Amino acid sequence: MSSQVVIVGGGVIGSSIAYFLRASDPTVSVTVIERDPSYAKSSSALSAASIRQQFSTPLSIQMSLYGIEFLRNIGELLEVDGNKPEIDLHEGGYLFLATPAGEGILRENHALQKSLGADIDLLSAEALKAKFPWLNVDDLVAGAYGVSGEGWFDGYGLVQALRKKAQALGARYVASDVIGIECDGRKVTHVLASNGERYACDTLVNAAGAWTRTISEMMGINIPVYARRRSIFNVSSPARLTNAPLLIDPTGVYFRPEGKTYITGTSPSADNDPDDLPLDEVDHDLFDEVIWPTLANRVPEFEALRVENCWSGYYEYNVFDHNAIIGYHPDIENCVFANGYSGHGLQQGPATGRGVSELILAGKYTSLDLSSMSWGRVLENRPIVEKNVV
Template sequence: MTQAPAKSNYDVVIVGGAMLGASVAWFLMDNPGFDGSVLVVERDPSYEWAATSHTNSCMRQQFSAAINVQISQFGADYVKNFRDYMGGDPRIPPLRFHSFGYMYLANNTDFAATLRRNQQVQAQCGAGTQHMATAEIAAAYPFYNLDDIIAGNHNLVDEGYFDGNTLFDWWKRMARERGVEFIHNTVIAMHRNAAGTQVDSVILQSGEVVGCGTVVNASGPRAALTARMARITLPVEPRKRYTFIFEAETPLDQDLPLTIDPSGVHMRSDGTYYMAGCPPDDDRAVDYDDFIADHSLWESKVWPAIAHRIPQFAALRLHNSWVGHYDYNTLDQNAILGPHPEVGNFIFTNGFSGHGLQQSPAVGRGMAEWIASGAYQSLDLTPFHYDRINRAEPFTERAVI
């Protein structure tokens, strides 16, 4: 049942109340320079099909662009010190962070060289990534089959997976306590002013016209639909990503790092089970409501890749699987952030292409800073602004999974 907003005007209207929408809402209310009103409009408060609900809750420092490393470094620090960042409220629980790291494996000299260059960038940012020869990988993780591997990158500091659901729940709860209004409704249209320079109102499915000072697009895989209401083109589309939970007949006697295999399959420890994931072989845009699984993918692609890389996993039992959507940025698979260059009060938090959860603390903080003051006080996120979309100039990031 849809809900009507309590007021007819808000300083900020956030379209989408999942991880990024909740992050922006919380950081706005925690920003001393902001004292306005915030409305969050969420079309499905159960979040059944939201990208947030299908995330693997991973965190890594291993990017090739320094700004992406720094974004995740803040994210890791935020997770480890969650209660402090939330004002020391004793109700805030500690977040579990399993730092078993990422392991990128290279099976050719070109990718090995890329990994070495990436490690140098990460080291300059203070990340603990190590570039490893095959013998070093084998010594640390003897369960891998490395016959076709020539090098790898690994980092045991602030990389792994964490309790993203608790982070999300407390952002929503604390934002509400500080006055953010969350409603179950859908934005179906937007109205721009006569000059076309501002969105001055949004129209809800229930009929209300809501005035706004700023609109934040936090619509995940549906971001292009939201942008289209403001007559803005956004190169973001939903693409399927698969997750599989399996049990090994003979478990490993140590944690399995999140291993990025040359096959395109990645795998990691997940408590007493293991998790694997991959894109489909035919990786194209899908309908916004298409979560139909290709059940042959496990047998044809995922299991063979797992058994090849870890022979001990030849005997497995698949326990669960699901399909989620990436909000896939077709230009460069990196976030699109900040204001539109012509419609200045339309703010993007879109196109994360699988990086949204780990980047949500830095992005929420940054967007709150921009909305409150028109500038970034912490990390400079301008490299991710929409201007590059207009110029068709991709932001280069070589470490995209």
Template sequence: MATYDAVIIGGAIVGSSVAYYLREEGFSGSIALIDRDPQFARAATTLSCASIRQQFSIPENIRLSQFTLGLFRRLKEEFGPDADIGFRENGYLILSSDEGLPVLKANHVAQQAEGADIVIEDAETLVRRFPWLSPEGIVAGAFGRSGEGWFDAHAYLQIFRRALRTKNIDFVNAAVTGIEREGNRVSAVLLDNGERLESGAIVNAAGPNAGKVSAMAGIALPVEPRKRSVFVFEARDKFSDMPLIVDPSGIYVRPEGAVYITGGAEQEEGEAAADPEDFEPDWPLFEETIWPVIATRVPAFEAIKATRAWAGHYDYNTLDQNAVIGPHSDVQNFIFANGFSGHGLQQAPAVGRAIAELIVHGGYRTIDCSAFGYERIAAGRPYRELNVI
């Protein structure tokens, strides 16, 4: 039996960020970082599209991503001269039909209030900016002129993991099978290798598995895995100025080196939780739904060649598609960093800092994450993010 001051369940980007910022905030206690997939072959972190945006509908989400953007700007300063994630700052272009225009404009007001470099342009202006774009069915779009784009998720995670090797963190390769609870405190984590880790605090950073981990402590958390397929295709035309385009249908496309990636055809309404073992791409989505949409939006994509695909899982918050951050209302030493619903990769450093501040200082100092607290979950009171991609 081992005893730790903090046990973090989930060692991908969210859990690694929590561990990193605990040390940065001066936490001197012992830390265990648990992950059942040490190669991160099935992690939401490494199977994501690795993008960052400020185009959210609520200010707290904008601030979380702006924190990470600031980290990107000073990456070499913080992690050393070799720290490079290949950040491609081509922006997001979120397109709108006439029906969706009021929401696009309302979101833009929130983004402007937070200083995001987003402009709304009508269809004619967008076509002048991007001559390869078809305006069919759209009236306007919100374009991120700076501070948005994509990056290398593997490099991003490894930068944090390497940094942790110098910070006296115990890496534990195992699956969590149980959590012991004594009244209003969790006291230990049980592992599939037979070990029992006593802990002063437990941080749930288990990604798509977070709902099951919470249930082990007798705590309800509406987070479940939802499968998302990503398709890679080749096209004759190369558009170096292409942002990540989000069609009004929700389907997205963006460049990735010499190829393109696309996805977003899943329908959330009525969608069931994914089988945790199902990582097979849903090819019919590409053939029947995605290709017609992207060929309409970018006519050059009428002739393309699909080459490969992969699937990963979102940690989907069924209540409001927003993160759950901070302690449980009653079990104060059980702390959530969950439910990001597709934007956890870009917000992980900010959440890591927030959780670390909470543990070390007893409250938030950099970004107030109170709006994401568990109290709204317990009350069934959604705080809904409208820009879920």
């Protein structure tokens, strides 16, 4: 009898897992329950949709190195009936800037990234000014620039391509809310949906993104993942910046090109970052008080920025250590968690899909070992320290 896998959440994480499961073993029955098939409020569609290798932990770097290869080859990998998906991948690079206070960490991170094969250049303030003449470098000592393998893409296009390929391979998608989970001892047996159906499962995958806690609580699991709102602003400027990358200011404010305009944002302060804020309430004060003054200082030509559009999306924010929790929980023997990506879900989706499918089918990781992201570190209070939190 074929194994039955039920995946809660059909965003990039859930759809990547569904794709890899069916591509690896066509005998596995895969059902994906997605509450919002339009993805109108999904993190996958509303994020800034970017990928970088500039992390400070080896596994995050390795996951994104695999991610960029997957994105580069998406047309062939996710082709359906001769239709090759396009996600408009633009390898414009990340540019992390450092003042004297951050120089040591920047250099340490750069050495690790290079050792793992990431194509990152370390530039002096003078070299930054030569390469990006529009940049104010007065307070800077260095910057790390992704020559290749970093950039941005169409996040909505990625999730649709994964979903369509998973469906073409035989995965079933159900538009419904999960309203209950039935367990027999330490095993999940059925998932109850608002459409009135009761789905039997041998393995449950929690890939519910910003709604992760709700699903986890149905199994009596307390997961340190919360929905945190992030506002994004699409801005125009008379300035036309040459070679503009995705720039990360030392303050945490970022911007990148978006056609002839730019998108920008930053994380709010910890005392102004509550859970589950309404997505239709964009934090305009954050732009007026933090983002715009920072951009006008860093890029003097941005003095005349104008907001053209703005929106908000959810981070599934892991308050424990800002990294994903991937794997089985010791209290529920047949539920795999893939949650808490804290803004890295799109770029880590391919590596997660491959890894979780291996864990389900083979009982272990057979390509990239994701075990350091397991529940063990959370339960034993061993946080992964990521120095490049954006």
